Amino acid sequence: MKTKIFAGAMLLATLSATPMFASSDRSDLDDRLLQARKVIDQIASTPDKGIPDGIVSHAVCVGVIPSVKKGAFLVGAEYGQGVVSCRTGHGWSAPVFIRLAGGSFGFQIGGQATDLILVAVNDKGFQDLLKSKFKIGADASAAAGPVGRNAQAGTDIQLNAELLTYSRAKGLFAGIDLNGISISQNQDDTDLYYGTKGENFETILHGKQPVPASAKGFVGTLARYFHIARSR
Template structure:
């Protein structure tokens, strides 16, 4: 019964969001929100993403204001963007969706920002797939917090994705196992002017970053510098 109710909520929540037609302006707003999330979490005093993870991150996914619907069983849905490290900086962004049962990260029903950090090439490859489930198709762990977190190295060796949440000013690792991440090709195509661009082309840095995304990309590049 719980599974049925969760599935029903997820479908209804996704469908209701899909009814809202996206425009270049709404996509720009999503990019701006993602930029704000990155900037704010990296300014958390002694409580941000550890330097050892920052330096080896291969991709960053930011999903601002994940929404929650609840009726006995909860369901959550969010839309965000991904950029990946290339040989000449960080790529232009692509758009993604995240959906699944309530993961226990919400605080009092408030919308929550999520950040996924791919820490190796396998994590990068996961984000090239049209759809994957965290914990099943891609190994994940709640990310350690603190600039010099000693556990960071051990955790990143065992996972492809490190996952974080932020609500009410609290930034912490979160368990997102069971959540599904899928490509939002319609929004990505619209953002890049309606052309036939592929996720691999964009995330490998072969497509010029649109002007509306340059601040987001430069913000990620400023904080996620490689020491290799």
Template sequence: MKKLTGIACLIALATTAVSAFGATDRSKLDERLNSAQAVVHEIMATPDKGIPQSILAGASCVVVIPSFKKGAFVVGAQYGQGVATCRTPRGWSAPVFVQLAGGSFGFQIGGQATDLVLVAMNQNGLQDMLKNKFKIGGDAAASAGPVGRNAQAGTDWKLNAEFLTYSRSKGLFAGIDLDGTVLSQNQDDTRTFYGADVPFDTVLKGDKVTPTDARPFVHTVAKYFIISKDNQ
């Protein structure tokens, strides 16, 4: 009976993932933006455990995935949907909608949901984000990010990592390993939000005006991911 229940849970997770990646109405997209804004606020509300200032100042792009879901019964599945914005000469760009998905095999059972933040740290990271999709840890190197007001990341990410990855679950905030997951455009949701097919690079390079209902999220990112005087 337990085995059947586990299989049923996995099927339900996979079904939800498939339906989640379909087109979404505008009100749901507004909710996603609001959730992403809340994630950033909550992470930065405790600076001693948040993203270090050096990371905030050097970020090229920020991806927020509220409630990234993981579940497993022998075969694992994980998925989530979120929004991304990039730094431009005119400030942070209007957002695009993205999805993060992956799978795993092994002797495992269980499920969890967590909020994720991915921070692109250099020009290579930015260029990878402008592609249709890419595998974290494969097409783009990633490293679990350091936390704390004065925390210093190791030298390896400065040399190799294009993304720093963070998670927040049950009030705890820490770096996370997302190798093997695939970040891709959610073209349906972006089309719904903007009312037309707009290229992702057009939006993320700052060539699209930020819609009114996306401004709170973008302003929140801009508030925290600022360039300090030492980095100017």
């Protein structure tokens, strides 16, 4: 046990010194939105291998974490920065920024960085994304999402899962088990992006914050792919 604790401490110390933990600037955030938009564009280009229509039309919120990185020092870990937007009565909301962190679970293909997508399928999933931090599988129920335009989500997924989780690497798109991964609000990056202090995630995700010009590409792509708006 002491060996594992020491290894974990050394991992955090090592990762903390790497660029992925460095402070962001505005250009980093704009690029994150651009990369997230590209992930959705790439999934949209292969609809028969993408997210089923039944999920696309009923998605409440979508989180995109492009190019999740993997670091290893005695033990493995994943780390990523992403964005979230939620469906409102008048379209998709302005984005907020999130972080992903967790132990190694082998979702990467050939060592390549992997894109992740989180789809909240009900209001419980939306409420999860309003928490300052939550762990998938412990604080929020999740399931590997089904793939294929006409694929049907199983009854257990529809009734029990709050989030459906997907990965994309080397052109392959598939559902993935992300149990044990932690998702947290990135308040610093959200404040930086909007130029305010303590920007409220709920206010933004409920659509009360205008979509900034640099986020319109990402939000517009979500609106085209995750179609059929529903009031919440």
